[in-house]
Every structure is written in C-alpha cells, then in structure tokens.
Amino acid sequence: MSRFTQTKMTFIRKPLAIAIGIAAAQLSALTAAQGLEEIIVTSQKRAENLQEVPLSVATISGEKLESAGIENLGDLTLHMPNIHFTETGLSTQVRVRGIGSDNSQGFEQSVGMYLDGVYYGRAQLFRSPMMDMERAELLRGPQSTLFGKNSIAGALNLTSALPTHDFEARASVSQELEFNTTELNGMLSGGLSDNVQARLAIRHLTDDGYMYNSYLDADQPERTEDSARLSVTWQASDNLDIYVKAEQHTFETTGRAIEITQDEVLASSPYGLTYNEVLQGVLSRPGFESETDLIRQADTAEHSDNTINNFTFKADYALGEHTVTWITGLLDFSYNELCDCDFVPADIVPVELNEDYEQTSHEIRIASPMGETVEWLAGAFIQNYDQVFDDQINLAEGNVLADTYPVLTNTGIRRDFEQSSTAWALFGRATWSISDAWHLTLGARYTEETKDATKEVNAVSLITDEVLSDPAIGSTYMGVFLVENNTAFVGADGTTPLMHAGYDVKGSRDESAFTPLINVEYDISGDMMMYGSFTTGFKAGGFDPRSNRVGLFDFRAANPAAPAPPAEEENPLQYFEFDNETANAMELGMKNTLADGRLELNFALYHTTYEDLQISQFDGGVGFNVGNAKETVVQGLEVDGRWLVVDNLTAFYGFSFLDFEYKDFENGNCFAGQTPNTDSDGDTIADACDYTGKRGVYTPEMTFNFSLDYVHSLGNNIDFISVLDWQHVGAHQVHVNLDPSGEIDGYNMMGLRLGLESNNWSVGILGKNLLDEKVVTYTGNAPLSDSQFGTNTHYSFVRRPMTIALEATYKY
Known part of the structure; x- marks a missing residue:
C-alpha cells in the first residue's frame, strides 16, 4: 500500500471513530423516549425497514420535503450528503459520489431518476418540480441489478403520495418576500367507492427572479410553473391492485441565473485587452461587469419553455404467496429555448434549441413471499425511445460576428440530431438466509441495447432557411466557431481540401452487458448489522449532438487524391460517437440502532473504479467534445443516522468524505491559456491536456449535513414547530475544464x-440560505472569448441568495 493510500485510509477512519465516540458518549445523557419511527423504503423493490437494507441509502419523508420547502432536486440535494445538482447553460446535472453526466443531450444520466417506478433518464427531466410526495430515496453507488443499465453512479427513487380511503384535502400558499415568489398547492384525496380511491394534486408557482439584468432593466430568471397529477387506485379483486397516474408539468423561464464572473487577458490576446475592453473599445458595443454580485448584462430576451407528460400504469397481482408486478410508463417531454449564449450585452452567439423526446417502458417482475429462507425477485424490462434535437446560431444583420465577417451576414449554423434506442433486460436477485445471522444475496442483470443516430451540421440562410453551399461561408464558420460543417469540404478559395471537413454522419451501436452483484450480511444482533458487497455497473455508449468536430469521416471520399489520414483516425465517427462506461464497486457498511431505538448510526466505506467514464468538455469555441476517461477511482466514507434526543426533538445527521482521482485521462480539453501536452487524434499535434491525477468537478472532499426537528405543545391542540437544516460543502472545482480559477471555497x-400547527391548519415562516452565501454552482468560458478575443472570460450560475417566505396551510 502506497503512503498516499495509507494517509487517505487513516483520514477515512478518523471521522468514523469520532462519530462512534460521540454517539457512545451521548447514550447516558438520553432521556426517556419512545424510540424512532421506522422508515420504510423500496430501494430493493420491496417495502423494507431502512435499517435492514444492506446498502448506502438516504431518505427524506414527504412531511420533511414539505416542511423544508423542497421544491425540486436542487433543493433536495441540500439535505443529503454526497449528491450535487447544478444547471448549466445547456443542461442539468446531478452527481453522486462525484460521478454524473456532463453537457450533452446525447447522454443518459449516470444518476438514474425513477418516479413511481418509471425511469427518467434525460437531463431536462431533472428540472421537474416536486410536489405531493410520499418520500425521496437516494441510493449511492452503481444500482445496475434492480434499477438498470445507466444508474452507474446511483439512483433517485421518488414516490408520489398515494390516494387515501378517507377524504382528505389540503391547500397551501407560500409568499417569498424579497423576490416575490408565490407558490400555491392543492390536494384532494379520498374514496370514490368501496374499492376505488383517487387523488388530485396541483401546483402553481410564479417567481420574479433573484438576479438583475441591468442592460434590460429586468429581474431574472422569471419563472412560471404549473403541475397537475391525478392518480387512482383500484382494488379490482382480492388478488389484484391497480394504480394509474397521469401528470403534466409545464415550466417557463425568462432569462437565466448567469453572470460574467471573470474577465482576464491571455498571453495569446491579439488586442492585449479584456473581453469587456474589446467590446467597448474595439467593437463599440456595450460593456459588462465581471463580479459575482447577482447582476448580469445580457441583450437577448431569453426563454425556456418546457412540457413534461407522464402516464403510469401499475398492477400488483397476488399469485398464491408470490406477487407479480407490472409497470408501464409513457413519458414525453419537449422544450424550446432561446439562449443568449455569449452572456454579454452584444449580439454575438444567440442560440435556439429544441428537443422532443418520447419514451415507452415496461417492467414485469415476480417476488417471493417475505420471511422465507430464500427470498427472490426476478423480472424483465424493455424500453424504447425516440429523440429529435436541433440547435441553431443565428448571425443576423448587426451581429458582432456578421459585422466582422460579412460573408456570414444573415446566415446561421444548424445542428440536426436524431436518435432512437431499444433496450431490454432480464434481472434477478435472491437472498439466502444461511442462518439467523448470515445472509447471502446474489443478483445479476443482462442488458442489450441498440441505438441508431444521424447528425448533420449545415450553414443555412436566415432569409430562405435553405442549406448553403458556398465554401467561403462554411470555412469561415469552421474557423470562427470551430464547427465542422457540410459546406466546408474545401477552403474559402473553393479548391484547397480541408483535412477535417463536412458533417453528415450516421451510426449504429449494438451492445450488451452482464452486471452481477454479491452481498454478504451479518446480523450482529437485532439492532446491529454489517454488510459487504461487490457490484458492477454499466452505462451504454452513444452519439453526441453537441460536438462540433466529426474528424475525417469522408475526407478521402470527397478528395480521393489526398493523402490518407493517420491510422488512429480510421474510425469515421471519432467525435460523434462515445463508448460505454463500466464500474466495479466494493462497499463495506454497518447499520446500528442504539439506545433502545433512539439512535441510529450507519456508515459505509466504498471504493469504485470506473472505466471509460463519459466526459463532455468545452472546446473553446461554441461546442462541447465528448470522450472517455480511461480510468477513474472514487472512494470514501459516508456516515448518517437519526437521534431522538427527547420525544419532541429529533436530530438527523450525515457526513461524507470523498476521494476522487482520474487515474488515466490523457485526452481532456484544455482550459483557456493552458498549453496542450497530449495528442488526442493521432495527427502528431498536441491538442489536449492530461488530467491524470486530478480531481473532477463537483467533488468536495467533505460534506456535512445536520437537521433538528422540534415540536412543542402549546395546548388546545396547537403545536409550535421548528425545523433547522444546515449543510457544509467543502471547497471544490466547478469549471468544466478544471481551470484553477474555477475552484470555489467551502460554504454553509x-x-x-x-x-404553529393544529389539526387542520398551520402557519409559518421559512428561511433558506440564511447566511446569504453567494454560491457559484457552475462555471464555463464565454463562447469565443478564448478563440476570438484571447481572454479567459468566465460565466457562472449563482445560487439563490437568502429568502424569507410566509406560509399558510389548511387541511381537512
């Protein structure tokens, strides 16, 4: 064992020893209490006590989601360690233990999200609002056996509240004072007959925005969100229960929470000026400021309009003592966006984006009865989807680049991408209780998937919408935006062959994976359990809509007399296609219920090796290149639990230590000003940077969570309630290309x-981010700032500052 590894393992053991020592010291101080309520989860597709599940799981109840004001996944991640959420200029990202998916509409997400058993695998779905929930569960580490091929970092298992037999109604209103955020929620639930129940939940939110656009004199991002969900349960017979749900979410946004936060001159600058100075002094355009102060300058009336529809059907049939479950999910979403993707008050890179996605999935499984010597579950899964994505940069008259390069006036550069997929899987899991203390679980999943995709990049006329063929236009786009396109087979002179040229490709993938699992559990006593597991993960490869490079795919076909490219570039889809990634994970954990059921202390040590991790990084122009990091290792420690201090005071706590390292990643995109030191495409020219030995983005070494829930009776059926939540996140990198200036300090x-709460009403005040931290959640380079202006100019997403909201709820 190396000295480095020994130091890390020693560092992991210290927090564990401290946590156990603190817990033991507190046992004698506990006053009489009834014990913690049991938490039931479905992380193994059975209803089980959380303390009996042999894996690292964090959960939040529906009541906690409501009391803490959790509206979406961004809020949820503030209450769980070792999970990170961020929005970028082009996507939404969630990471668990430092692993997630970067900017690309071609990625399935490494953190699988499952809502009522239906897979939500696309980045845009992470923006869905959360309302009227039963609970949220976070499963850390690869979850391929039961949840599927792409849950290679973890899984979010979300459960909506079910209809009730008795009539219930709830209406609530929340009014935030500083930014005029209004949220209305309503719910009706009850029996329609002796064996049919229904539940209707609705939500409406408006928000004026917390960032000021001084150029447009407007608060941004302004939001309007509307959601409706109708669910019905039917006890069709003594053996058959049916659940049907239909829901729709629409959310519209004007503007973005993005501001320029850095503007520095690079040694390569042709002007020796900052980006702001170039705009004002050279181009005679409005300038901008580059401070993290929640003030932005953008000249475009940006918008993002999203619609998500879901229909879920679930049937549970009692086949003797066994249970057969069938789940069908129909899911679609669409969005159209206009992005001011230069993020400055000048018309430079306006981008229109559109996506339509349709998915159908079916899962059938059979489960043995609980309590047997051997418990087992087996099933089959199939999913189909179709995806259409396009984006277009428009250079109309008056655009800075159109004025600089007149040949581009009233033209645009357009990407068109289509992809379809069919995946099926067989899976099974069995637990053998060798004795009262020893339990052995074996599981496996076999998956096959086919994908087909096409992509074109064309220069188009903004007047006629026709595809252009003038090589001067195509080669100019290639030089300015670094975008290979179908009008750039030859240079601007019309004759000189271009080595990297054209962009009209198609591809097919057919891949399979076998992902086994083994888990050994030892029950030390009825309240203490240890487990060790080894599992594998698999995430399918695919095709990238966002890359602006295609490689040498038909250079020789267009130019048969030209010299052959290097052997390393024989693959015609080198930049269009990315490989699958795999994981091998080991975990050692312990779950303890102490002090007569009043204290829980759980921990997990983990080590996971990822091969060919899928990475997407900014290319310095207006695109992102997708590739695979050969080997990545994540390891660390997680501690969590609850403590019922007294009957009316409960503490929740969590801690994570994360060690993340790229063991072999030589083909990373360089940050602005960095000197390339590796050759990524075999043409003997250094064009990439070696990331080996570095940490990735969103990998804080330490994360702490602590919460106190307090209830005090005031008499007359009125209670005073208090919920305090605190999270500390250590320093970490938020720049996608690991620019050292993208390292942010730790924050709280x-x-x-x-x-006050009674049987049928409650009123309260809710404060979030009470320390008013200005937290940068994502940083990237302003498009073209490096390649055209020679500056290292950053744009950043900044989290919402302190908010205070008044709340009122009526229940019946």
Missing part, C-alpha cells in the same frame, strides 16, 4: 422553519 447553507 442554513434553513429554518418556525410555525
């Missing part, structure tokens, strides 16, 4: 809810 997020 604190929330507090105070209120």
Whole structure:
C-alpha cells in the first residue's frame, strides 16, 4: 500500500471513530423516549425497514420535503450528503459520489431518476418540480441489478403520495418576500367507492427572479410553473391492485441565473485587452461587469419553455404467496429555448434549441413471499425511445460576428440530431438466509441495447432557411466557431481540401452487458448489522449532438487524391460517437440502532473504479467534445443516522468524505491559456491536456449535513414547530475544464422553519440560505472569448441568495 493510500485510509477512519465516540458518549445523557419511527423504503423493490437494507441509502419523508420547502432536486440535494445538482447553460446535472453526466443531450444520466417506478433518464427531466410526495430515496453507488443499465453512479427513487380511503384535502400558499415568489398547492384525496380511491394534486408557482439584468432593466430568471397529477387506485379483486397516474408539468423561464464572473487577458490576446475592453473599445458595443454580485448584462430576451407528460400504469397481482408486478410508463417531454449564449450585452452567439423526446417502458417482475429462507425477485424490462434535437446560431444583420465577417451576414449554423434506442433486460436477485445471522444475496442483470443516430451540421440562410453551399461561408464558420460543417469540404478559395471537413454522419451501436452483484450480511444482533458487497455497473455508449468536430469521416471520399489520414483516425465517427462506461464497486457498511431505538448510526466505506467514464468538455469555441476517461477511482466514507434526543426533538445527521482521482485521462480539453501536452487524434499535434491525477468537478472532499426537528405543545391542540437544516460543502472545482480559477471555497447553507400547527391548519415562516452565501454552482468560458478575443472570460450560475417566505396551510 502506497503512503498516499495509507494517509487517505487513516483520514477515512478518523471521522468514523469520532462519530462512534460521540454517539457512545451521548447514550447516558438520553432521556426517556419512545424510540424512532421506522422508515420504510423500496430501494430493493420491496417495502423494507431502512435499517435492514444492506446498502448506502438516504431518505427524506414527504412531511420533511414539505416542511423544508423542497421544491425540486436542487433543493433536495441540500439535505443529503454526497449528491450535487447544478444547471448549466445547456443542461442539468446531478452527481453522486462525484460521478454524473456532463453537457450533452446525447447522454443518459449516470444518476438514474425513477418516479413511481418509471425511469427518467434525460437531463431536462431533472428540472421537474416536486410536489405531493410520499418520500425521496437516494441510493449511492452503481444500482445496475434492480434499477438498470445507466444508474452507474446511483439512483433517485421518488414516490408520489398515494390516494387515501378517507377524504382528505389540503391547500397551501407560500409568499417569498424579497423576490416575490408565490407558490400555491392543492390536494384532494379520498374514496370514490368501496374499492376505488383517487387523488388530485396541483401546483402553481410564479417567481420574479433573484438576479438583475441591468442592460434590460429586468429581474431574472422569471419563472412560471404549473403541475397537475391525478392518480387512482383500484382494488379490482382480492388478488389484484391497480394504480394509474397521469401528470403534466409545464415550466417557463425568462432569462437565466448567469453572470460574467471573470474577465482576464491571455498571453495569446491579439488586442492585449479584456473581453469587456474589446467590446467597448474595439467593437463599440456595450460593456459588462465581471463580479459575482447577482447582476448580469445580457441583450437577448431569453426563454425556456418546457412540457413534461407522464402516464403510469401499475398492477400488483397476488399469485398464491408470490406477487407479480407490472409497470408501464409513457413519458414525453419537449422544450424550446432561446439562449443568449455569449452572456454579454452584444449580439454575438444567440442560440435556439429544441428537443422532443418520447419514451415507452415496461417492467414485469415476480417476488417471493417475505420471511422465507430464500427470498427472490426476478423480472424483465424493455424500453424504447425516440429523440429529435436541433440547435441553431443565428448571425443576423448587426451581429458582432456578421459585422466582422460579412460573408456570414444573415446566415446561421444548424445542428440536426436524431436518435432512437431499444433496450431490454432480464434481472434477478435472491437472498439466502444461511442462518439467523448470515445472509447471502446474489443478483445479476443482462442488458442489450441498440441505438441508431444521424447528425448533420449545415450553414443555412436566415432569409430562405435553405442549406448553403458556398465554401467561403462554411470555412469561415469552421474557423470562427470551430464547427465542422457540410459546406466546408474545401477552403474559402473553393479548391484547397480541408483535412477535417463536412458533417453528415450516421451510426449504429449494438451492445450488451452482464452486471452481477454479491452481498454478504451479518446480523450482529437485532439492532446491529454489517454488510459487504461487490457490484458492477454499466452505462451504454452513444452519439453526441453537441460536438462540433466529426474528424475525417469522408475526407478521402470527397478528395480521393489526398493523402490518407493517420491510422488512429480510421474510425469515421471519432467525435460523434462515445463508448460505454463500466464500474466495479466494493462497499463495506454497518447499520446500528442504539439506545433502545433512539439512535441510529450507519456508515459505509466504498471504493469504485470506473472505466471509460463519459466526459463532455468545452472546446473553446461554441461546442462541447465528448470522450472517455480511461480510468477513474472514487472512494470514501459516508456516515448518517437519526437521534431522538427527547420525544419532541429529533436530530438527523450525515457526513461524507470523498476521494476522487482520474487515474488515466490523457485526452481532456484544455482550459483557456493552458498549453496542450497530449495528442488526442493521432495527427502528431498536441491538442489536449492530461488530467491524470486530478480531481473532477463537483467533488468536495467533505460534506456535512445536520437537521433538528422540534415540536412543542402549546395546548388546545396547537403545536409550535421548528425545523433547522444546515449543510457544509467543502471547497471544490466547478469549471468544466478544471481551470484553477474555477475552484470555489467551502460554504454553509442554513434553513429554518418556525410555525404553529393544529389539526387542520398551520402557519409559518421559512428561511433558506440564511447566511446569504453567494454560491457559484457552475462555471464555463464565454463562447469565443478564448478563440476570438484571447481572454479567459468566465460565466457562472449563482445560487439563490437568502429568502424569507410566509406560509399558510389548511387541511381537512
């Protein structure tokens, strides 16, 4: 064992020893209490006590989701360690233990999200609002056996609230004071007959925005969100229960929470000026400021309009003592966006984006009865989807680049991407109780998937919408935006062959994977359990809509007399296609229920090796290149639990230590000003940077969570309630290309809810980010700032500052 590894393992053991020591020291101080309520989860597709599940799981109940004001996944991640959420200029990202998916509409997400058993695998779906939930579960580490091929970093298992037999109604209103955020929620639930129940939940939110656009004199991002969900349960017979759900979410946004936060001159600058100075002094355009102060300058009326529809059918049939479950999900979403993707008050890179996605999935499984010597579950899964994505940069008259390069006036550069997929899987899992103390679980999943995709990049006329064929236009786009396209087979002179040229490709993939699991559990006593597991993960490869490079795919076909490219570039889809990734994960954990059921102390040590991790990084122009990092290792420690201090005071705590390292990643995109030191495409020219030995983005070494829930009776059926939440996140990198200036300091997020509650009403005040931390959640380079202006200019997403909201709820 190396000295480095020994130091890391020693560092992991210290927090564990401290946590156990603190817990033991507190046992004698506990006053009489009834014990913690049991938490039921479905992380293994059975209803089980959380303390009996042999894997690292964090969960939040529906009541906690409501009391903490959790509206979406961004809010949820503030209450769980070792999970990170961020929005970027082009996508939404969630990471668990430092692993997630970068900017590309071609990626399935490494953190699988499952809502009522239906897979939500696309980045845009992470923006869905959360309302009227039963609970949220986070499963850390690869979850390929039961949840599927792409849950290679973890899984979010979300459960909506079910209809009730008795009539219930709830209406609530929340009014945030500083940014005029209004949220309305309503719910009706009850029996329609002796064996049919229904539940209707609706939500409406408006938000004026927390960032000021001083150029347009407007608060941004302004949001409007509307959601509706109707669910019905039917006890069709003594053996058959049916659940049907239909829901729709629409969310519209004007503007973005993006501001320029850095503007520095590079040694390669042709002007020796900052980007702001170039705009004002050279181009005579409005300037901008580059401070993290929630003030932005953007000249485009940006918008993002999204619609998500879902229909879910679930049937549970009692076949003797066994249970057969069938789940069908129909899911679609669409969005159209206009992005001011230069992020400055000048018309430079306006981008229109559109996507339509349709998915159908079916899962059938059979489960043995609980409590047997051998418990087992087996099933089959099939999923189909179709995806259409396009984006277009428009250079109309008056655009800075159109004025600089007149040949581009009233033209655009357009990507058209289509992809379809069919995947099926067989899976099974069995637990053998060798004795009262020893339990052995074996599981496996076999998956096959086919994908087909096409992509074109064309220069088009903004007047006629026709594809252009003038090589001067195509080669100019290639030089300015680094975009290979179908009008750039030859240079601007019309005769000189271009080595990297054209962009009209198609591809097919057919891949399979076998992902086994083994888990050994030892029950030390009825309240203490240890487990060790080894599991594997698989995430399918695919095709990238966002890359602006295609390689040498038909250079020789267009130019038969030209010299052959290097052997390393024989693959015609080198930049269009990316490989599958795999994982091998080991975990050692322990779950303890102490002090007569009043204290829980759980921990997990993990080590996971990822091969060919899928990476997407900014190319310095207006695109992102997708590739695979050969080997990545993540390892660390997670500690969590609950403590019922007294009957009316409960503490929740969590801690994570994360060690992340790229073991072999030589083909990373360089940050602005960095000197390339590796050759990524075999043409003997250094064009990439070696990331080996570095940490990735969103990998804080330490994360702490702590929460206190307090209830005090005031008499007359009125309770005073208090919920305090705190999270500390250590320093980490937020720049996609690992620019050292993208390292942010650690920060603390604190929330507090105070209120009064009776049997049928409640009022309260909810504060979020009470320390008013200005937290940068994502940083990238302003498009063209490096390649055209010679500056290292950053744009950043900044989290919402302190908010105070008044709340009122009526229940019947």
